[in-house]
Amino acid sequence: xxxxxxxxRGDIRAASRLMRDIDDRMPNAMEELKKIYPKTGNxxxxxxxxxPGSGKSTLVDKTVEIFRKEEKTVGIVAVDPTSPFTxxxxxxxxxxxxxxxxxxxxxxxxxxxxxxxxGLSRSTNDIIKVMDAMGKDIxxxxxxxxGQDEVDIVNTAHTSxxxxxxxxxxxxxxxxxxxxxxxxIFAINKCExxxxxxxxxxxxxxxxxxxxxxxxxxxxxxxxxxxLGKGIFELVYGMYRHREKLMASDHFERKILERTxxxxxxxxxxxxxxxxxxx
Numbered sequence: 001x002x003x004x005x006x007x008x009r010g011d012i013r014a015a016s017r018l019m020r021d022i023d024d025r026m027p028n029a030m031e032e033l034k035k036i037y038p039k040t041g042n043x044x045x046x047x048x049x050x051x052p053g054s055g056k057s058t059l060v061d062k063t064v065e066i067f068r069k070e071e072k073t074v075g076i077v078a079v080d081p082t083s084p085f086t087x088x089x090x091x092x093x094x095x096x097x098x099x100x101x102x103x104x105x106x107x108x109x110x111x112x113x114x115x116x117x118x119g120l121s122r123s124t125n126d127i128i129k130v131m132d133a134m135g136k137d138i139x140x141x142x143x144x145x146x147g148q149d150e151v152d153i154v155n156t157a158h159t160s161x162x163x164x165x166x167x168x169x170x171x172x173x174x175x176x177x178x179x180x181x182x183x184x185i186f187a188i189n190k191c192e193x194x195x196x197x198x199x200x201x202x203x204x205x206x207x208x209x210x211x212x213x214x215x216x217x218x219x220x221x222x223x224x225x226x227x228l229g230k231g232i233f234e235l236v237y238g239m240y241r242h243r244e245k246l247m248a249s250d251h252f253e254r255k256i257l258e259r260t261x262x263x264x265x266x267x268x269x270x271x272x273x274x275x276x277x278x279x
Contacts, residue, residue, distance in 0.1 A: 004035035007133055012107065015134050019109055022130070023123045033126055036133040041256070043075070043132040044243055047157030049143040049179070054165040055189040056142050058226040059235075064100055066236050067138055075131030075139040076100075076108045077124055107131060122270060125156055125263055154182040155262040158255060159242045161185045161235075164203070166195035180206065183219050185238050191223035191231070215251040217242065 003021075006014035021029040048056050060076065067074050100106040109127055124141065131139050143153050154160050162183035186203060188196055200221060207219055220238045224231035246252040 002032060002035065004032045004133075007036060007130065008039060010134070012134075015107070015130055016109075019127050019130055022126045023111060025123075029126075033129060036129065040129045040132040043128075043136050043139045045128060045139045045141065045157045045159075046239060047141045047143065047153035047160045048163060049153045049160065049182075050163030050187075051165070054163040055226045056163050059163055059187065059189060059224065059232070060140055060142050061100065062226050062229055062232045063140070063236060064106060066232060068100075068103065068105055071105075072137040073105045073135065074100075074107070075128075075134065075136035076106065077127055077131070077139065077141045078108065078110045079124065079142060079144045080110060080112055107134065107136065122266070125259075125266075128156065155259055158246060158252070159184050159239050161187055161239070163187045163189050164199065165190045166193045166199045180210075184217060184242050185235070186219060186221045187231075187235055188221065188223045189226055191225050192228075196223060215246070215249070217245055 003014045003018045007018060018029060018032055022033070048060055050056055057078070060078075064074050064076065101108060109131075111124060111127065128139055128141065141153060141156060160182050162179055162185070164186060166188065188199055188203070190196075200223065203221060207221075220241070222231050222235045222238055224235055226232065246255065
C-alpha cells in the first residue's frame, strides 16, 4: 500500500513520513501528492503572521484550545527560522504548543525556512495538502517572524491574521506596506502593555484611509492577551465571520484559483532554479 493510500485511511505515521519526504524533496513525494490531491480542498486555512516576539505561538496555542472544545480537528504548520551557518532551526513554536502534542485531534508539523524568503518554507503548501487529506477541519499556518514584505501567507490562507504588539517604536511604520495590506484580521496582542489603545487608534485610522478592498471586507481589530486567554474567543469569532463572508460570495473560489496559480509559479521557479544550478 502506498503512503497516499495509508494517509487516506488515517495512518498518522504515513502522513509524517510523506511530510518528511516533501521537506527533503525526495523524488517519490510528488507522486504521492498527486494521489492525495483529489481529496484536498476541504480544510479551512488560517494564516498567523506578524513581527518576531508578538506572541504568535501562544496565540495559536490558545486558539487551538477553542477549536478543540468545538470538537474540530486541527493541523498546525509552524515555520521557524533557519540558521545561515548550520542550517538548523530552534523549534520554539512546538515548545509553546507542547500541551496539544498528546491530543489525537491535533497534528503539529514544524518546518525550517531553509533560507526561503516570504515567511514560509517552500514545502509549506504541500504539507498543508497532506493535512487536508488527513481530514483536518482547520489548518493553522504560523509564519516565521516577518517585517514589511514577507507576505506569502496571503497566497496560502483563506483568512490572514496579523498579530501586532504595542511598544515597538513607530507602530504604523512597523506594519505598513505588505503586512498592513494582507490582514483580514488584526490582533493587538499583549494588550495590557502601554500603548495598546494608541496602536488600535492609529491602525483604525490607517485602515479607514486605505482603498476599499475588492472583496468588500472591512478588516477587524481585536485586542488580546494570549497568556491570559483574553480576547481569544472574540478573535476566533472574527475568523468565522470572515470565512462566512468568503463563502457567501465568489471570493472563496477566486482565492482558490489565485492560490493554485501562485503555487504553479512557485513550482516553476523552483524547478528552473534547480535545473540551472545542476547544469
